[in-house]
Amino acid sequence: MAQPRPLGVIPLGDSAAYVEFSSHLDLEVNSVVQRLALAILKRKIAWIRDVVPALGGLALHFHLDHAELPAKPLEESLALVLENLKGLSSKQEPGRVIELPVCYEGEFALDLEEVAKKAGVPPADVTHRHVSGEYRVLMMGFSPGHAYMGGLDAKLAVPRRTSPRAIVPAGSVAIANEQTVVYPYAISGGWNVIGRTPMVLFDAARPRPSLLWPGDRVRFRAITREKFVEMAAAQ
Amino acid sequence: MSIKVLRPGLLTTIQDHGRHGFQRVGLCPGGAMDPVALALANALVGNPPDEAALEVTVIGPELLFERDTLVAVCGAEFDGFPHNRPVFAAAGTRFNVGRAARGARAYIAVAGGFAVEPVLGSRSTYLPGHFGGFQGRALKHGDVLPLRDSAAAKRFATLRKTHDGTVKWSVPPGTLPDREPILVHVIEGQHFASFDSNSQRAFFDTVWRVAPDSNRMGFRLSGPPLGRPQADEILSGPTCLGSVQVPPSGVPIALMADHQTTGGYPRIAEIASADVARLAQLAPGGKVHFAKCSLEIAGELRKHAREHIESALRGIAWEYHK
Numbered sequence: 377m378a379q380p381r382p383l384g385v386i387p388l389g390d391s392a393a394y395v396e397f398s399s400h401l402d403l404e405v406n407s408v409v410q411r412l413a414l415a416i417l418k419r420k421i422a423w424i425r426d427v428v429p430a431l432g433g434l435a436l437h438f439h440l441d442h443a444e445l446p447a448k449p450l451e452e453s454l455a456l457v458l459e460n461l462k463g464l465s466s467k468q469e470p471g472r473v474i475e476l477p478v479c480y481e482g483e484f485a486l487d488l489e490e491v492a493k494k495a496g497v498p499p500a501d502v503t504h505r506h507v508s509g510e511y512r513v514l515m516m517g518f519s520p521g522h523a524y525m526g527g528l529d530a531k532l533a534v535p536r537r538t539s540p541r542a543i544v545p546a547g548s549v550a551i552a553n554e555q556t557v558v559y560p561y562a563i564s565g566g567w568n569v570i571g572r573t574p575m576v577l578f579d580a581a582r583p584r585p586s587l588l589w590p591g592d593r594v595r596f597r598a599i600t601r602e603k604f605v606e607m608a609a610a611q
Numbered sequence: 612m613s614i615k616v617l618r619p620g621l622l623t624t625i626q627d628h629g630r631h632g633f634q635r636v637g638l639c640p641g642g643a644m645d646p647v648a649l650a651l652a653n654a655l656v657g658n659p660p661d662e663a664a665l666e667v668t669v670i671g672p673e674l675l676f677e678r679d680t681l682v683a684v685c686g687a688e689f690d691g692f693p694h695n696r697p698v699f700a701a702a703g704t705r706f707n708v709g710r711a712a713r714g715a716r717a718y719i720a721v722a723g724g725f726a727v728e729p730v731l732g733s734r735s736t737y738l739p740g741h742f743g744g745f746q747g748r749a750l751k752h753g754d755v756l757p758l759r760d761s762a763a764a765k766r767f768a769t770l771r772k773t774h775d776g777t778v779k780w781s782v783p784p785g786t787l788p789d790r791e792p793i794l795v796h797v798i799e800g801q802h803f804a805s806f807d808s809n810s811q812r813a814f815f816d817t818v819w820r821v822a823p824d825s826n827r828m829g830f831r832l833s834g835p836p837l838g839r840p841q842a843d844e845i846l847s848g849p850t851c852l853g854s855v856q857v858p859p860s861g862v863p864i865a866l867m868a869d870h871q872t873t874g875g876y877p878r879i880a881e882i883a884s885a886d887v888a889r890l891a892q893l894a895p896g897g898k899v900h901f902a903k904c905s906l907e908i909a910g911e912l913r914k915h916a917r918e919h920i921e922s923a924l925r926g927i928a929w930e931y932h933k
Contacts, residue, residue: 386801388851389881390909394801399846413635426634428849430873435849437634440884440913450906515847517873520638520740524847561740578636580730580742586636 379461380405382433385454391440392426393453396433401554403526406514408464409434410471410591415460423449429590430515431524471512471591476558476573478549478596479604480506484572487537491551491568494534502570503598505529506549511556511594516586521560521578523588528554540566547572549596558588571596574608613677614721616754620672620708625725625744625756626718628661630733634872640852641743642735644716644827644868644891647785648686650920652720654927655683655697655782657763660920663727663734663744664720669894671708671717672750676700681722681763681770687714687892688787695781699770714787715894723761738827739869763931780930782923785916786888792818792898795886798906800855802845802877810837814879815901819863823895827869830890832899836861839877847875853882865890883909885916 380402386394398405406429413429416436423445426437436453438445446452480488480503492499511525528551536552541564544550548559550567557567560577577587588594599607616623626649629642643649643666650660665672671689676682682700684692690712700706711717727734727745736744745756770776803811813835822831837857850856854866856876865882866874868891882890883904893899904912 387798387881387906388849389798389853389884390906390913391853391881391884392849392851394849396848401846425631426640428635428872430848432846432848435634435851437631437851439631441917515873516635516637517847517849518637518871520633520636522637578638578740580737580740585633585638585731588636590635 379464380408382454382457385450387450388435392435392437393450394433394435395454395457398432401431401514401526403512403514406431406512406526408461411464412457412460413590415464416456421456471589471593473593473595474588475595475597476575477599477603477607478507478571478573479599479601480571481601484604485570486548487550487568488570491532491534491570495531497531502532505532506551506556506570507596507598513588513590513592513594514555516588516590519559519561519563521586521588522557523592523594525556525594526554528556530554534568536566537568540564544569545572547574547577549573572604574604574611576611612758614756614758615675615677616672616750616752616756617675617705618673619750619752619754620667621670622668623672623750624666624736624738625663625727626666626735627663627733629735629868630731630743633731637872638731638740639868639870639872641737641869642733643718645686645718645786645888647888647916647920648716649718649720651695651782651785651923652683652685652718654924655685655695656681656720656722657761657931658720658722658724660924662720662724664718664724665750667708667717667719669715670710673708674706674719676702676704676706678702678758680758681761682706683720684708684717685720685782685784686717686786687711688784689717693775693777695784696777697770699776701776711894714892715897716891721758722763723759726757726759737869778930782926783919785919785923786892788889788892788897791893792900793889793893794902795890795899796883796904796909796912797855797880797901798883798904798909800878800880802839803879805839805841805877806857806879807838807840810839813837814863815903817900819899819901821893821895821897821899822862825895827867829867829870830865830893832863832865837863837879845875845877847873850874850878851881853884853887854878855880855882867891883912885909885912
């Protein structure tokens, strides 16, 4: 496949630039976006405070009061992306591999039955398909530590719930469309909850506060309720 | 060596210039809603501009100073209260900040700053995550806020002898509205063209009101609902401080300090960075009017705002060293 090219650069006001590669989700494009984001981060450019890889492109947030901020940061951002695109290694997947333990049982799997019904497979098949996949963190957002992961079995691609839950418990593992997420905080949400992890997804007291980072590869491992309780207590 | 909270006010939190570098894991920078007022308040008490201060929202706290210190209040104005100047607070002074008469957010800076531990490089309170600032939350009755030492407090110890404990000079307020509706400059957002022509016009013709359910995450704007002829889902993408997004309800939301870092709603506009702090000074019910500007003009506005701060900082430094 030819290397993706940016569709253009979109100003997020005068504070940031969004270099868009695709207006729809394309895993190949996202992989390039992830590697680009890491390459630009590595440059430690003083006038760029945040590099945010998203589903279809990446945002560069400017340090507006920095002496080195160029006169035309939007144009400089695009130039920076094009320059790094050229030297981008075609090596696959820079991310780490993370394994997340998940209990797919009972009250943790709030929507498992419904997902199974919609997908036309038995509930055990839903969890089997979910643990069999390898996922990649395509983008993070919504709340700190909240990773949108691609790579879900097409058979499990069910739509979001018609009415969102007021509170989805922290650690809930959920699916919708062709993605899976883990909710780091108890928060309102509309994804279909099929299990729960005892791991703490985001803890500001850790030097690396987030368990998952953009570009990481993620696998899920089924655990029993006993194991869940034991691991949750150890966190 | 501390301040005791006798009454917390509506929403009083410790804020500095925010924690940067974590947007890629979904953590917004947060920090002061009006960083201009924060910088001025800090400079007035001899602190670096990005030191942590108390962010007061509409109704201020009542504080008891347990030692001599220097205090400054910038941003929103409260009746009968000395603003935009250093005030000497002797041990035992009670500081009763009432309801804002003008503006919505004030910053109470104390010489030396607050002795709370930075979390991920910032002392800002991040309420949704329950971390940073003072125990990760808004102040409560009975809290005792530890202070750091400061040499600056001694510099103005002579103010003790004046009848009101303050000086005759002040810095000009930077972000307070003279009158409403305030004018806020925006550039067109990525999805502006996908809104119908009535909505495009209405966005600029309407005097919007800040809705009551607005907060540090976002300001909801009351006015006519905005619509798109093809209400197709857009791919979730990054957002920014000052992005104005329009969910299916048609009610625009201006993203403020504690905003989500990505979003799947169309963005109709992006507020010029210099004007976000001015919008932050509107209380619920406050009126705002949007004017289209170019990216170049947004940059110019930013430059002017920075010149205003720098000249105020120079003036303060001169008063300190003369």
